[in-house]
Amino acid sequence: MLRYAILELLHHKPLSGYDLRRRFGGSIVFFWKANHSQIYPELKRMENEGLLSAKRVPHEWRPTKKVYAITPKGQRDLEAWLRRRPKLQSVKDEMMLRCFAFHLVPADEADAQIRHHRDLHEERLRHYIAIRKDLERKHGRLLETADPILFWNVLTLRQAIAHERTYIAWCRWALRRHQAFRDRMERGHAHLAG
Amino acid sequence: MLRYAILELLHHKPLSGYDLRRRFGGSIVFFWKANHSQIYPELKRMENEGLLSAKRVPHEWRPTKKVYAITPKGQRDLEAWLRRRPKLQSVKDEMMLRCFAFHLVPADEADAQIRHHRDLHEERLRHYIAIRKDLERKHGRLLETADPILFWNVLTLRQAIAHERTYIAWCRWALRRHQAFRDRMERGHAHLAG
DNA sequence: ATAAACATGTAAACAGTTACATGATTCT
DNA sequence: AGAATCATGTAACTGTTTACATGTTTAT
Structure with missing residues (x-):
C-alpha cells in the first residue's frame, strides 16, 4: 500500500x-x-x-x-x-480492546484511560483543524475550489476531522455512562446494606 | 496485541x-x-x-x-x-488514500468507488445493529445493565456503530460535494465556450 | 560548542494475510 | 455423494516499527 x-x-x-x-x-x-x-x-x-x-x-x-x-x-x-474495488479493511483498535477488558481494572483507572485517550484525540483534532486553516489561508473557501487535487484533499481532511470528533464524543459519552453505572452500583449496595 | x-x-x-x-x-x-x-x-x-x-x-x-x-x-x-498509557495509533485508511488520488480517474469511477465503499459500510453497520438487537433480546435494556463485562462490551459496540455511521455520512456528503464540483466545472466550461 | 535540520541507509523484531495441508464428523 | 463444520497446524509473503549507524550543513 x-x-x-x-x-x-x-x-x-x-x-x-x-x-x-x-x-x-x-x-x-x-x-x-x-x-x-x-x-x-x-x-x-x-x-x-x-x-x-x-x-x-x-x-x-x-x-x-x-x-x-x-x-x-x-x-x-x-x-x-x-x-480496483477493495474489500473493507478489518478494524484494529487498541483502545477498544482495552475498553473491552476494563472490567478487570478499578473504575478510576478506566476513567483515567478514557480521559487520556480523549486528550490525545483532541490534540490530533486541533492539529487537523490547524492544517485546514492553513489551506483556507492559501486557497480561500475550500469547498468552492476548482482544483481537483485540492478538492479531493479537502474531502479526506473532512473525513479525518469527522473521525476525530466522533471519537472524542464517544469518550465523553463513555465517561458519563460510566459515572451513571458507578452510581447505580453504589445505590444497589446501599440498598442491600440498609 | x-x-x-x-x-x-x-x-x-x-x-x-x-x-x-x-x-x-x-x-x-x-x-x-x-x-x-x-x-x-x-x-x-x-x-x-x-x-x-x-x-x-x-x-x-x-x-x-x-x-x-x-x-x-x-x-x-x-x-x-x-x-499502560498507549500512544495514539497512526491511521491507515486505504479508502482515504484512494480518495486522495481520485483526481487521476474519471469522475464516474470515483463516484462508483465511493458508492461501493458506502455499501460495504452499510452492510457492516447492519451486522453490528443485528448483534446489538441480539444482546438486547438476551439482556434487556443494555445501558441499564449491572454486569460490568456487558457494560464495557456495550460501550465498544456503541463506538463501532458510531464509527460506521460517521463513515457512511461522509460517503453521502462526498457524493453530494462531488456532484456540486462537477456541476461547477461544467458551468465553467459552458461559460468559456459561450 | 551544540542543537536542529539535511540526507540515507541497514538490521532485528514484530504483526498480519494468504495459501497450503490434512483429516474426522455431521448434515442434506 | 457432497457440503459444511469441527479441528489444527505450517510456509511464504507482505507490511510495519524500533533501534542502530553515519555524516554534513546551518543556525544559535
Missing part, C-alpha cells in the same frame, strides 16, 4: 526519500504514515520493478540527493490500483 | 484455538480480527512464555481439542498492559 502513496506523491513531482518522508507529515498524514526506514527500501524495490527512475542530484554544499521520478509503468500501476 | 485479546477471552473461561477463532467472529470483531493461522502459533508462544497452560481434551467421537487456560502470570501480564 505504501507504494501507492509514494506513486501518488511522485505523480505531482520528483522527490527524494527525504522529501517524501516530510510529505508523510503533511496532508497525507490523515490516513497514512511512514517512517524513513520503510521509505528508502521501498523506493529501491520500486526502482528495480521499473515503477520509478532515480537520479543523483549533487548540491554544491549539501549532501547529494537521490531524486525519484514516476515512470509510465508506475503511472499505469497507480491507475490500475485506483480502479 | 493479539495476545491481550486472547488473554481477555481466556480470562472468562478456557478455550481451544478453534473456539477462540470463533470468538473473533463475535463481539470482539468490532475492534479486532484474527485468522486461525495467527492464533495457533501465538497460543504456542504464549504457552512457552508461561502465560497459558494447555490440556489435551479427548472427545469420544470428535477430534481431540487442545484447551488453553490463562495462568496467574498471564493474568498479571494482562492487567499490567491495561494500566
Whole structure:
C-alpha cells in the first residue's frame, strides 16, 4: 500500500526519500504514515520493478540527493490500483480492546484511560483543524475550489476531522455512562446494606 | 496485541484455538480480527512464555481439542498492559488514500468507488445493529445493565456503530460535494465556450 | 560548542494475510 | 455423494516499527 502513496506523491513531482518522508507529515498524514526506514527500501524495490527512475542530484554544499521520478509503468500501476474495488479493511483498535477488558481494572483507572485517550484525540483534532486553516489561508473557501487535487484533499481532511470528533464524543459519552453505572452500583449496595 | 485479546477471552473461561477463532467472529470483531493461522502459533508462544497452560481434551467421537487456560502470570501480564498509557495509533485508511488520488480517474469511477465503499459500510453497520438487537433480546435494556463485562462490551459496540455511521455520512456528503464540483466545472466550461 | 535540520541507509523484531495441508464428523 | 463444520497446524509473503549507524550543513 505504501507504494501507492509514494506513486501518488511522485505523480505531482520528483522527490527524494527525504522529501517524501516530510510529505508523510503533511496532508497525507490523515490516513497514512511512514517512517524513513520503510521509505528508502521501498523506493529501491520500486526502482528495480521499473515503477520509478532515480537520479543523483549533487548540491554544491549539501549532501547529494537521490531524486525519484514516476515512470509510465508506475503511472499505469497507480491507475490500475485506483480502479480496483477493495474489500473493507478489518478494524484494529487498541483502545477498544482495552475498553473491552476494563472490567478487570478499578473504575478510576478506566476513567483515567478514557480521559487520556480523549486528550490525545483532541490534540490530533486541533492539529487537523490547524492544517485546514492553513489551506483556507492559501486557497480561500475550500469547498468552492476548482482544483481537483485540492478538492479531493479537502474531502479526506473532512473525513479525518469527522473521525476525530466522533471519537472524542464517544469518550465523553463513555465517561458519563460510566459515572451513571458507578452510581447505580453504589445505590444497589446501599440498598442491600440498609 | 493479539495476545491481550486472547488473554481477555481466556480470562472468562478456557478455550481451544478453534473456539477462540470463533470468538473473533463475535463481539470482539468490532475492534479486532484474527485468522486461525495467527492464533495457533501465538497460543504456542504464549504457552512457552508461561502465560497459558494447555490440556489435551479427548472427545469420544470428535477430534481431540487442545484447551488453553490463562495462568496467574498471564493474568498479571494482562492487567499490567491495561494500566499502560498507549500512544495514539497512526491511521491507515486505504479508502482515504484512494480518495486522495481520485483526481487521476474519471469522475464516474470515483463516484462508483465511493458508492461501493458506502455499501460495504452499510452492510457492516447492519451486522453490528443485528448483534446489538441480539444482546438486547438476551439482556434487556443494555445501558441499564449491572454486569460490568456487558457494560464495557456495550460501550465498544456503541463506538463501532458510531464509527460506521460517521463513515457512511461522509460517503453521502462526498457524493453530494462531488456532484456540486462537477456541476461547477461544467458551468465553467459552458461559460468559456459561450 | 551544540542543537536542529539535511540526507540515507541497514538490521532485528514484530504483526498480519494468504495459501497450503490434512483429516474426522455431521448434515442434506 | 457432497457440503459444511469441527479441528489444527505450517510456509511464504507482505507490511510495519524500533533501534542502530553515519555524516554534513546551518543556525544559535
